[in-house]
Amino acid sequence: MESKVEVLSTVKVENNGDLYKLVDTLNRTLKRENLMFGLALDAEDQTKAVFTIYRT
Known part of the structure; x- marks a missing residue:
């Protein structure tokens, strides 16, 4: 099964x-x-976070 x-x-x-x-x-x-949310530190600027919304 492919996701x-x-x-x-x-x-x-x-x-x-x-x-x-x-x-x-x-x-x-x-x-x-079927929504998923992600949060990661920006690789170039540690004072910023990258917030991402995904559909699964």
């Missing part, structure tokens, strides 16, 4: 210690809608 993940949107935001809580809540709440 495709489609990137719907990506945005860079100021890094904040609580962002992971939002991503966790979104993932738990919208899993049934």
